[in-house]
Amino acid sequence: MAPGRDGDQSALAMFAGELRAVRARAGMSRDELAAQVNYSGSLIGMVESMARVPSLALAQRFDDVFNTAGTFARMHLHLRAAPFPSWFRPFAQHESEATSLRTFEHSLVPGLLQTAEYARALLSTRMGVSEDEVDQLVTARLERQAILERDEPPLLWAVIDEAALRRPVGGRKVMRAQVEHLAEMAQRRNVLIQVIPLEVGAHEGVNGAFVIAEFANAPSIVYLETALTGLVVERPEDVAAVTLIYETLRSEALPRAGSLKMLEEVARTWT
Numbered sequence: 001m002a003p004g005r006d007g008d009q010s011a012l013a014m015f016a017g018e019l020r021a022v023r024a025r026a027g028m029s030r031d032e033l034a035a036q037v038n039y040s041g042s043l044i045g046m047v048e049s050m051a052r053v054p055s056l057a058l059a060q061r062f063d064d065v066f067n068t069a070g071t072f073a074r075m076h077l078h079l080r081a082a083p084f085p086s087w088f089r090p091f092a093q094h095e096s097e098a099t100s101l102r103t104f105e106h107s108l109v110p111g112l113l114q115t116a117e118y119a120r121a122l123l124s125t126r127m128g129v130s131e132d133e134v135d136q137l138v139t140a141r142l143e144r145q146a147i148l149e150r151d152e153p154p155l156l157w158a159v160i161d162e163a164a165l166r167r168p169v170g171g172r173k174v175m176r177a178q179v180e181h182l183a184e185m186a187q188r189r190n191v192l193i194q195v196i197p198l199e200v201g202a203h204e205g206v207n208g209a210f211v212i213a214e215f216a217n218a219p220s221i222v223y224l225e226t227a228l229t230g231l232v233v234e235r236p237e238d239v240a241a242v243t244l245i246y247e248t249l250r251s252e253a254l255p256r257a258g259s260l261k262m263l264e265e266v267a268r269t270w271t
Helices: 009-026 030-037 041-048 056-066 071-079 089-097 116-123 131-149 162-166 172-185 236-252 256-269
Strands: 100-105 155-161 191-196 210-214 221-225 230-233
Touching: 009 041, 009 056, 009 071, 030 041, 030 056, 056 071, 089 131, 089 210, 089 221, 089 230, 100 236, 116 131, 116 172, 155 162, 155 236, 162 172, 162 191, 162 256, 172 191, 172 256, 191 236, 191 256, 210 236, 221 236, 230 236
Parallel strands: 100 155, 155 191
Antiparallel strands: 100 210, 210 221, 221 230
């Protein structure tokens, strides 16, 4: 999934062109700029040649160095979804605007709760994806998590099957850090995590993961991901059906305190 594909070329070209122009006015070489922002000269070259989508942190560093009053950070807003597949981009925007997100995962840790190492191990399994593209995908996934750090963050209510905590993604060290991260996040005021124990056996969630996004002034929507693509579902009757499934899964899960205890216990098993 190359940067700039599916209509992002113009935004990426604008960012790259502005960077080249501002750097030229400042009389800086790529290597000199790289030293200022504490990134490699080759990365600067890739951004300027549109071979790499810059991270928000790098865009902010450009603003600091060139004293451009947030210009590059604002331009980055148009690039936030660039590393994602075209079918996920609409939901990425919905996710950033939601007041609450109710998610269920049966095999993996939800993206908004993944550590960098877990995300990298997971995304590296994709066929035909280069290491550079994996870097961009990891960065994009972590930047999505910024919504949980806002002054008024959305409520994130995650129901996770215990199987996701037991699957050795990235090895024991990565899994210990990941489950410890879940336990830490579960203690935040805007994050509620419930675990469905393996002993429950079959339940409706084994058919697939999903997210229900709710908004202050718009109807709720559902995001369903398949092996091939992702779907945003808006029909009220479909949203209601998925919401009922979610409530059923909640009834199978441990309560908040019991789930936190399980997270702490599972983390110790990954020593």
